[in-house]
Amino acid sequence: MGNAQANSWNEEEGVLLSALLDTIVPSGRGGALPAAGALGVADFLAARVKDTAGFGDHISNLLESLSEVTAEHGSVPFHKLEGAVREEMAKKVEARLPEAFKRLVVQTYSGYYTRPEVTVHFGTGPNPPHPSGYELPPDDPEELMSLLEQVRVRGKRYREC
């Protein structure tokens, strides 16, 4: 458990949350992209609990609800369930607490898609866009002119007045 998490939830809740995050964003591309819980997005959420009013309550309610639906399903804890069953449980929680669940999904994406280990797989690279920016070659002037030829030939598109 990361430092930021330390005062936000206990160890049991931490395990549950991490498994829920893995369910929201599972790993992909043959393991090249880690799942959100495994990547430590819970730390990011712990920081949001501190700066976003009401978010901590949302998470507590979601975890409580997740424990309930898992217990209704059987005795196996959520983090030990198979992926498809976990998703089924999480869907039940989403149906019970749609707004809180949406906030969690959005914050999970926020924590996940801003991590360099992830962005490196999405073209934008591991670094912020400034100061280096991206290589975007200038247009080939001949190609541009030839594409525009028919627009020019058609002529004026405004009304004189």
Next chain:
Amino acid sequence: MRKDPVDVLIIGAGASGAALAWSLSETRMSILCLEQGDWPQIEKYPNTLRDWERHRYGGFSSDPNIRKWPEDYPINNSDSPITPVNYNGVGGGTVLYMAHFPRLHPSDFRTRTLDGVGDDWPIDYRTLEPFFAINDRIMGVSGLSGNPAYPHYDTAYPPVPIGTIGRTLAKGFNKLGWHWWPSDSAILTRDQGGRKACVNAGPCDLGCASGSKGSVDITYWPRALNRGVRLKTRCRVSEITVGKNGMADGVLYFDEEGKRQRQEASIVVVACNGIGTPRLLLNSGSNQFPDGLANRSGLVGKNLMFHPLTIVTGLFDYPMEGYKGPRACSITSHEFYETDKDRDFARGYMLTAGRGVGPLMAAVGGLSDDRPIPWGAVHRDAMDSEYGHTTALVVVSEDLPREHNRVILDPTLTDSNGIPAPKVIYRQGENNKRMHRHGLARAREAIEAAGALRTFTDDTIIRQAGWHLLGTARMGTDPEKSVVNSWGRSHDVKNLFIIDGSVFVTAGAVNPTSTIQAIALYIGDRIKRNLTKLFD
């Protein structure tokens, strides 16, 4: 209470306030600008941070209700499907704007005569032409001369690369025989005078950390300050005051410590934008002006116009690399800009290519973060199949002036100084709804012609797209039907000028800042020419 009278007091250091300050700075007048926000701190722009994308939805949002900086004022948007966005600081909206820089069309100034809707302006495109040219030079506008959608004008810098997205869509437009052209952008494509050429980083709406984007904090303001204009930040004007003679004699404002101050002036200029300006005028009521200052027509705050937007996205089987390049500047089509009597609506719209977005924006659903893509097992497929392979056409539509759409003072909501906040009351008009139906169908057609595998249509107008704030203190010749005359002077208060987007009579269907600034320069020119008979 400080007094030190000045000749000209400008309220608001945004796009129009900066242009006018520079224009008047060649005179011998003492000029002071009061701005409620600070100078932008370029080193704090989030696009130099690893987690840059998430700041768009929090502390660097363009929505003041989300951003909640001390200098922001809240806007009650509960009665409007579109929420106004802004930046309150030196530079105004240009600090966050996307720098798409088209001009209004000549016909936009004559909609009543030509099409029987809206109203004619008391000025025309030809009047503004020299001021467009000056403004393009100072803001640093890139583009390709010869766009058949306009009378000829020259651009100083080569266009921003249109990229794969632009080329793809251009082929679609060509197949259909429709107009398109590389965008005019207030973005340098070559280094110039200490400003660097654009590095194609994309998120211009988070501030341009390389100084390539023409925001007025780095274009007009340094020039104006060099010529002796004074600019005081963290000064929020609460009221324009009027003397017994019915002329404005100064303002009351809160300084950076929250202390109430007074500033006297011979000429007062309001440049607070289409929301901030009516708010200030309505809050400046007095015995002489019980319904708000300069409001004998009853039109202050009325005729609010946005440019309602919808988006069609196309999925392609090759990478678009949309995250490269300024997000709103690639190509634009004015094929459906002008009225066509065979359609079921008057006036028209622009179709503008939107480049792609970063991974977070794609995942959370766009400009606002409340429509995330699916989570769970399908998440990977949803993200991998679409991210980087899409391009969008944005339908930017003309909003006709309607008195119902308006800004009023909220009865209870206030800013941190206790000044009443604005409330926006807005409904999308029937003409505009029809226009959008047409626009969405045409955008889909163009994207399909460009070879898209699939298209997705977002047929609700985008809530967070209240970028363009127009019409709430319109110009005109008739004092019963307008707030200011053809050169921005209040009909009711002869030393009060309004120079921002509020003075628009109609909205056109293009981003307005180029025209807002050309008007501010024109008003500056008229003030300079008429100095001896300014208040006649």
